[in-house]
Amino acid sequence: MKRSILPLVISFLISSNLVAQADTSQMLDSFIQNTLERSEIVPSVSIAIVSDKEVLYQQTFGYADWEKEQPATNQNNYYIASCTKAFNGLLAHILAEEGKLELNAPILNYKPFKDFKRKDVFQNITILDLLSHQSGIDNPYLSFRLAYTGDYTDAEILKLIEEETESNEAGKAFEYTNFGYYLFDYLLQAELGKSWKDLLDEKLFQPLGMENSTAYASKVPVEKLARPHSGVFQGKVNVSLLQKSDALMHAAGGLMTNVEDAATFLQFYLGKGQGIYSKGLVENSFRQQVEAKHEYVRVFDGQGYASGWRIGEFEKEKIVYHFGGYTGYFAHYSFIPDKNIGMAVFSNTDMGMTAGNLISKYAYNLYLGNKKQVKRAEKILDKKVPKALAKERKAQLAHEQKMAERTWNLSLPKDQYAGTFTSEKYGSVEIRYESGQFVAVAGNLKTVATPFPTENTMRVELVPGSGTIIGFDLTDGKVVSLFHQRETFMKVK
Numbered sequence: 001m002k003r004s005i006l007p008l009v010i011s012f013l014i015s016s017n018l019v020a021q022a023d024t025s026q027m028l029d030s031f032i033q034n035t036l037e038r039s040e041i042v043p044s045v046s047i048a049i050v051s052d053k054e055v056l057y058q059q060t061f062g063y064a065d066w067e068k069e070q071p072a073t074n075q076n077n078y079y080i081a082s083c084t085k086a087f088n089g090l091l092a093h094i095l096a097e098e099g100k101l102e103l104n105a106p107i108l109n110y111k112p113f114k115d116f117k118r119k120d121v122f123q124n125i126t127i128l129d130l131l132s133h134q135s136g137i138d139n140p141y142l143s144f145r146l147a148y149t150g151d152y153t154d155a156e157i158l159k160l161i162e163e164e165t166e167s168n169e170a171g172k173a174f175e176y177t178n179f180g181y182y183l184f185d186y187l188l189q190a191e192l193g194k195s196w197k198d199l200l201d202e203k204l205f206q207p208l209g210m211e212n213s214t215a216y217a218s219k220v221p222v223e224k225l226a227r228p229h230s231g232v233f234q235g236k237v238n239v240s241l242l243q244k245s246d247a248l249m250h251a252a253g254g255l256m257t258n259v260e261d262a263a264t265f266l267q268f269y270l271g272k273g274q275g276i277y278s279k280g281l282v283e284n285s286f287r288q289q290v291e292a293k294h295e296y297v298r299v300f301d302g303q304g305y306a307s308g309w310r311i312g313e314f315e316k317e318k319i320v321y322h323f324g325g326y327t328g329y330f331a332h333y334s335f336i337p338d339k340n341i342g343m344a345v346f347s348n349t350d351m352g353m354t355a356g357n358l359i360s361k362y363a364y365n366l367y368l369g370n371k372k373q374v375k376r377a378e379k380i381l382d383k384k385v386p387k388a389l390a391k392e393r394k395a396q397l398a399h400e401q402k403m404a405e406r407t408w409n410l411s412l413p414k415d416q417y418a419g420t421f422t423s424e425k426y427g428s429v430e431i432r433y434e435s436g437q438f439v440a441v442a443g444n445l446k447t448v449a450t451p452f453p454t455e456n457t458m459r460v461e462l463v464p465g466s467g468t469i470i471g472f473d474l475t476d477g478k479v480v481s482l483f484h485q486r487e488t489f490m491k492v493k
Contacts (some may be wrong), residue, residue, distance in 0.1 A: 006359050024366055025057055027491045031362050031378070032061055035355050038385045041237050043357045044072035046346040048263040049363060052154025052270035055263050056367065056392035057343070064348070066237055074259050075443050077212060078346035079244055080331035081253040081324030084215075087204065087265075088196055088251050089131050092431055093285045094203050094277060100192060103128040107183065111190035116162045126210055127187070129172065130180030131307040132289035138472050139165045141425045144485065146182060147326075148463055149443030150247030151427035158186065159424060170219040174292045174305060177250030185251035196251045207276050208264050213257040217244040220256050226348040230327020230464055232392050237349070240328040242464055245444060253324060264333055269320075276463035286311070288321045298358045300334070315370055324355075328462045341367055350465065354388060403459075406451040412479065414438070417458075417472055421482050421489035429482065429489055430472075440470065460484075 036042055044062030048055065062074040095101045104126050107113045114120050121137055129135045131284040141160050145152040161183065168175055185196050192199070197215035205213050216219060231237035248254070257265075269286070274280040288308045294302025294310055300319055302312040309320050314336065321334035330352030335342030343363060345356045358381060365373035410417065418433040431449075438449035438458055445462040449470070452459045456472045471483040481490045 014477055020204055024042060027374075028057060028363055028366060031366075031381070032359055034058070035359055035384075035385070036062055038389075039351065040234055041062075041232055042347060042349050043228055043237065044076075044348050045355060045359060046072060046074065046076065046226070046259045047353070047359065047363070048076060048259040048266070048344045049367060050263045050266050050270065050342050052272075052274075055188045055267075058259055058263060058364075060259065062391070065239065066229060067239065072226055072348075074103070075212070077220045077224050077258050078226045078331060078348060079228070079324075079326060079329045080255050080257060080333075080346070081326040081329060082178075082252045083322050083324040083331045083333050084255045085131075085181060085308035086322050086333060087200055087304065087308070088184065090197060090282075090285045091200055091203060092127060092131055092184065092307060093281050095188075095192075095199070096280065097281050101127060103131075107187060108273075110187050110267045112158055112161075118162050118269070119465050121165050124172075125461060127184065128289060128307065130184050132174070132305050133180055133292070134174050134176075134290050135180050135183075136168050136170070136488060138168055138177055141181075142182050143178055145443070146250040147178070147248060147253065149244055149427055149445055151443030152247075152309040153188075154189075154433050164213050164425065171272055173180065174290045175405050176292070176305075181252035182250060183384055192468075197249065197254070200255075205261075208268055210257070210261040210264055212287065213255060213261045215254050215256075216246050217256065218246050221244060222289045223277055224258075226346070228326075229349040230328055232396050233350065240350075240464060241446060242444070248444060253326065259344055259346065262333065262346075266333065266342035266344060269335055270337070270340055285309070299361050309329070315368065315373065317368075323440050325353060328349065332356050332360055334360070334409070335399055336364070336368075339368060345352060351392075354385065358385065360406045403450050403469075408451045409453060409455045409457070412474070412477070415461060417479055419491045420492050420493050421493055426487050429484060431470075431482070433467055485491065 018125055032045055043066040044064060046060040058074055059070045059096040060074050062072050064070045064076045092103060096103045107125050108119060108122055109126060139161060139193050141164055147201050147287045188194060188196055200215060225318045228240040230236050268274055270284060273300060286306045287304050288304035289313045290305050292305040300312040300321055302310050304311040310322055312319050316338050317339060319334055319336050324331035328348060330347045332345040332392045343360055345360050347356050361378040362374060412490040415433045418431050420428055420430045422428045427443060430441040440449050440462060442462050449458040449460045452469055458470050459467050460470055461467050472479050473481045479491060481488050
């Protein structure tokens with residue numbers, strides 16, 4: 001009897017594929033470990049690579065807490081910052097398919113906008129305009145309170161939206177900001193009586209089984225959090241003072257998740273909804289709405305923006321992607337539809353962008369079989385990363401030396417500058433004088449102030465890495481107000 005060789009052929013192909021996949025995984029393991037060694041100051045990297053039906057690679061390297069040498073695992077949650085936009089863009093399309101929203105309808109058809117007395121600036125803007133950054137309007141006051149201080153009430157934010165929103169000079173052209181997503185959240189709350197936070201849990205996280213994804217920082221156990229780190233010198237990389245709270249988890253950047261859930265989310269996209277939502281709904285959520293050039297550190301060639309996703313090219317292939325960054329975190333989501341591959345990369349440091357970009361580019365080229373580009377990435381890692389780190393450290397040393405050379409230029413005794421100062425638009429800033437130091441506090445933000453050459457001023461980094469100047473106004477030998485963020489804060493006590 002003649003035996004079929006088909007089972008032997010199938011077995012050989014399967015075993016060969018497993019060997020090739022194992023080799024690829026080992027190469028990526030080695031590259032990531034080398035990246036952490038060359039970078040020296042990146043506490044951890046967490047990465048998932050998937051197809052629509054398979055997790056091709058899923059590993060976490062380094063420490064969730066560097067000082068305590070707490071190892072990071074696939075179960076650790078990272079803050080994904082602006083990658084949140086992709087989730088809320090998808091949520092909008094889900095609600096539209098359910099008939100609860102019409103994405104091309106003017107926002108003036110919906111609360112709270114239709115109840116505003118001032119409507120002119122909100123004319124001719126649709127929900128889709130908000131999600132694709134082409135509303136043509138902005139507001140300078142919201143991000144400081146929603147993303148950094150947490151010092152606000154919803155009533156205050158609504159008042160600011162109505163009274164302080166202005167048209168951009170370029171009109172309804174693409175301009176990347178968080179503002180459209182802030183407005184989308186308040187529309188959901190007013191129309192549906194639910195925040196985006198709870199709607200995402202109901203419409204996406206629960207159906208997909210994404211049990212480790214949440215828009216509530218308070219729901220992430222401390223032992224599961226990859227803690228945010230800052231610093232460019234070994235031995236001086238510390239957990240950031242700026243920690244996320246529930247009040248700072250906003251619709252433009254307010255999710256915590258891990259690579260296991262990230263893999264599930266990307267497989268949902270590559271599988272065109274996987275039967276949970278329709279293929280058309282999913283495809284519409286990453287359909288380009290506007291041209292938007294975005295050359296992102298030579299990783300992807302960005303060409304457009306959809307609903308929370310950027311659209312671009314990678315090695316001549318269409319790629320859908322988004323990045324997120326915040327003090328102590330970097331996040332990357334992307335997928336190449338025609339190649340059935342997607343990737344998420346997370347890191348818990350300010351400096352995670354360089355490492356994350358290098359790893360993602362290497363990984364895609366590795367899995368797509370672009371051997372020349374793989375070799376090129378290895379050379380970049382060996383030569384350019386150490387140089388970039390040395391340059392960053394040199395700049396930081398120069399900055400520290402400059403700060404150390406400054407002396408105080410205050411005309412009153414130092415303790416007389418202490419007090420609480422308030423602004424209707426920005427909230428409160430407290431200046432304390434403690435143990436010979438000035439400490440500035442604004443809601444969730446706290447920093448030690450340093451001298452600035454101009455009389456009666458001080459330099460602060462309320463947002464780490466972003467120095468700003470506080471100037472004090474004196475009348476009859478007393479401090480009566482301070483000037484910060486182009487706004488006057490009156491002293492109240």
